[in-house]
Amino acid sequence: MARVTLTQHLIEQQRAGRITADLRLLIEVVARACKAIGVNVSKGALAGVLGEAGTDNVQGEAQKKLDVIANEILLQANEWGGHLAAMASEEVEEVHQIPFDYPKGGYLLLFDPLDGSSNIDVNISVGTIFSVLSNPVDGPGEPGEIAFLQPGTEQVAAGYALYGPSTMFVLTVGHGVHGFTLDREMGSFVYTHPFMTIPVSTQEFAINMSNMRHWEAPVQRYVGELLEGVAGPRSKDFNMRWVASMVSDVHRILTRGGVFMYPMDAKCRDKGGKLRLMYEANPMAMIVEQAGGAATTGRERILEVAPQRLHQRVPVVLGSSEEVERVTRYHLDPQS
Ligand SMILES: O=P(O)(O)OC[C@H]1O[C@](O)(COP(=O)(O)O)[C@@H](O)[C@@H]1O
Ligand SMILES: [Mg+2]
Numbered sequence: 001m002a003r004v005t006l007t008q009h010l011i012e013q014q015r016a017g018r019i020t021a022d023l024r025l026l027i028e029v030v031a032r033a034c035k036a037i038g039v040n041v042s043k044g045a046l047a048g049v050l051g052e053a054g055t056d057n058v059q060g061e062a063q064k065k066l067d068v069i070a071n072e073i074l075l076q077a078n079e080w081g082g083h084l085a086a087m088a089s090e091e092v093e094e095v096h097q098i099p100f101d102y103p104k105g106g107y108l109l110l111f112d113p114l115d116g117s118s119n120i121d122v123n124i125s126v127g128t129i130f131s132v133l134s135n136p137v138d139g140p141g142e143p144g145e146i147a148f149l150q151p152g153t154e155q156v157a158a159g160y161a162l163y164g165p166s167t168m169f170v171l172t173v174g175h176g177v178h179g180f181t182l183d184r185e186m187g188s189f190v191y192t193h194p195f196m197t198i199p200v201s202t203q204e205f206a207i208n209m210s211n212m213r214h215w216e217a218p219v220q221r222y223v224g225e226l227l228e229g230v231a232g233p234r235s236k237d238f239n240m241r242w243v244a245s246m247v248s249d250v251h252r253i254l255t256r257g258g259v260f261m262y263p264m265d266a267k268c269r270d271k272g273g274k275l276r277l278m279y280e281a282n283p284m285a286m287i288v289e290q291a292g293g294a295a296t297t298g299r300e301r302i303l304e305v306a307p308q309r310l311h312q313r314v315p316v317v318l319g320s321s322e323e324v325e326r327v328t329r330y331h332l333d334p335q336s
């Protein structure tokens with residue numbers, strides 16, 4: 001059977017009127033940058049890319065060398081593409097403007113260049129997450145932070161790359177979720193996972209259990225019931241997985257179902273949550289909803305959160321809809 005590449009798939013999407021030519025080319029540039037990041041990730045100690053960079057990012061977190069390398073690759077690849085008006089990155093405090101003498105396009109790109117950084121040095125899967133918005137600024141003006149502060153429902157594309165045993169590129173443009181596997185010999189992403197879907201029910205959950213004592217009551221109750229297994233109110237045993245790389249945890253859920261939670265807790269309350277809304281929660285929420293799952297903060301739909309700041313954080317509950325609905329119900333109606 002003839003193999004369909006990401007490029008061919010995107011041309012089909014354009015022909016069907018689902019994406020513009022510019023958005024197609026923008027996604028191609030992002031995918032090419034992800035290939036380059038994947039090459040660096042896979043070389044590991046051979047290329048001297050492991051370990052700390054010796055700097056802090058905008059969130060005050062210590063940057064790994066690969067955080068910096070991945071960020072540079074994405075910024076440089078996308079600067080000259082001509083499809084973007086500006087970019088925002090987890091690793092950069094301010095909006096990154098396209099240099100004035102480069103061609104500018106009508107889109108805004110947001111990304112977490114390297115997700116799951118704590119896994120780099122121990123050779124466990126990491127990823128890249130991205131989100132694309134339309135630039136609301138008319139004319140030649142530079143889009144500032146306010147241009148980016150659109151709810152997740154406005155995303156025109158979202159996706160991630162997973163640098164695991166195989167490198168994958170998973171994408172939605174609002175018509176289902178489609179997965180591509182990198183053929184390293186050919187250098188192209190091959191369409192291997194059409195219309196990825198998340199089962200409604202599951203027996204698997206993902207949460208950092210070491211935070212248990214810091215959780216709010218609804219999450220304590222929900223996880224407590226899961227742990228009671230077949231003898232408890234859920235009448236079934238649940239398994240647990242936690243990779244500590246959101247891309248890997250979400251990819252597992254897209255593959256076989258499950259619920260992923262980074263809920264509000266006493267440790268991250270001051271910051272509003274742990275995960276970043278604009279380039280972690282929103283793109284993953286769009287992907288999960290497009291795959292038939294659900295995504296909330298525990299209290300409201302993530303995609304409807306009105307952003308206040310570029311680097312805003314939110315609590316996240318996403319995955320199989322039965323479980324996400326239950327966790328959300330426990331928050332909104334504790335007596336239920
Ligand atoms: O170390 P913890 O508290 O389990 O947090 C893990 C979470 O933090 C993150 O690593 C944050 O991503 P970054 O590596 O991009 O900062 C998520 O991918 C993951 O779900
Ligand atoms: Mg991240």
Ligand SMILES: [Mg+2]
Pocket residue numbers: 067090112113114115116117
């Ligand atoms: Mg990161």
